[in-house]
Amino acid sequence: xxRSMYSLILSDDIVAAVDALAAQKGTSRxxxxxxxxxxxxQCITPEQQMQRVxxxxxxxxxxxxxxxxxxxxxxxxxxxxxxxxxxxxxxYRVELLRNMQQEKVxxxxxxxxxxxxxxxxxxxxxxxxxxxxxxxxDADSACAQGLYQIESGCMTMALLRSGAATDEQLGEIxxxxxxxxxxxxxxxxxxxxQDISGTVLSRALEQxxxxxxxxxxxxx
Numbered sequence: 661x662x663r664s665m666y667s668l669i670l671s672d673d674i675v676a677a678v679d680a681l682a683a684q685k686g687t688s689r690x691x692x693x694x695x696x697x698x699x700x701x702q703c704i705t706p707e708q709q710m711q712r713v714x715x716x717x718x719x720x721x722x723x724x725x726x727x728x729x730x731x732x733x734x735x736x737x738x739x740x741x742x743x744x745x746x747x748x749x750x751x752y753r754v755e756l757l758r759n760m761q762q763e764k765v766x767x768x769x770x771x772x773x774x775x776x777x778x779x780x781x782x783x784x785x786x787x788x789x790x791x792x793x794x795x796x797x798d799a800d801s802a803c804a805q806g807l808y809q810i811e812s813g814c815m816t817m818a819l820l821r822s823g824a825a826t827d828e829q830l831g832e833i834x835x836x837x838x839x840x841x842x843x844x845x846x847x848x849x850x851x852x853x854q855d856i857s858g859t860v861l862s863r864a865l866e867q868x869x870x871x872x873x874x875x876x877x878x879x880x
Contacts, residue, residue: 675689678692678693686731687733691707695707695708706733706758706759706760707733709760709827710733710734710756710760711733712827712828712831713756713760713827713828713830713831713834714736714754714756714831715828715831716827716828716829716830716831716832716835717736717738717754717831717832717834717835717838718736718738718831718835719831719835720831720832720835720836720838720839721738721835721838721839722839724740724741724842725738725739725740725838725842726738726739726740727739730753734755734756734757734758734766735753735754735755735756736753736754737751737752737753737754738751738752738754738838739751739752740752740842742842742845742846742849743846743849743850743853744779744849744852744853745776745779746774746776748772748774748776748779749772749773750770750771750772750842750845751769751770751771751772751773752768752769752770752838752841752842753768753769753770753771754766754767754768754819754834755767755768755769756819760821760827760830762821763820763821764807764818764819764820764821765819765820765821765830766818766819767816767817767818767819768816768817768818768819768834768837768838769814769815769816770787770814770815770816770817770841771813771814771815772813772814773813774813780812780813782848782849782852783813784810784812784813786845786848787810787815788810789848789862789865790803790815790841790844791803791808791810791815793865793866793869797869797870797873798873800820800822801820802817802818802819802820803817805818807820819834836876840869840872840873840876843868843872844865844868844869844872847864847865847868848861848865851864851865
């Protein structure tokens with residue numbers, strides 16, 4: 661939605677009330693007025709689209725995850741721990757673009773904040789393994805298209821619309837993807853702690869990945 665600057669003559673009392681309400685919602689005067697007018701004329705704003713995506717995304721999360729507000733309409737963080745030494749926390753940071761009409765609607769950053777080099781190495785290994793699975797099973801995924809980056813302790817990838825016709829469907833797709841990733845990651849660390857050989861563990865994780873993908877496809 662294109663934005664332009666307009667001049668308006670308003671009552672000082674009204675502006676003061678608007679500023680107070682905008683402050684309560686943690687937004688600017690212009691953005692708050694834009695939202696109020698959009699609601700009045702029944703026009704959907706990018707902020708409302710983001711809210712609908714995040715509302716449905718959050719609905720997909722179970723008790724294993726914690727939702728962390730970011731103070732921005734475009735950002736949402738989801739935290740989930742894994743059964744490993746010190747129960748490290750994995751952060752799934754979802755960032756949406758204001759224009760979600762294109763195939764690329766934002767990005768997902770998956771990270772593990774730790775100074776433990778062994779854990780960082782394990783995460784990097786899993787990220788590389790995950791990318792190979794995506795390349796093998798989903799030619800339309802961000803990883804298969806090279807729209808990802810792996811750094812120390814984190815992987816950032818593009819969020820694609822993936823055929824979602826509505827904001828609610830997009831939220832469901834992103835939520836399901838995060839749950840699938842976290843489930844396979846849990847199995848990965850469980851296998852490491854059980855000293856399962858790399859070859860056997862890789863086969864088991866690939867089978868789990870394929871089964872989860874099939875379940876999501878059947879439920880769609």
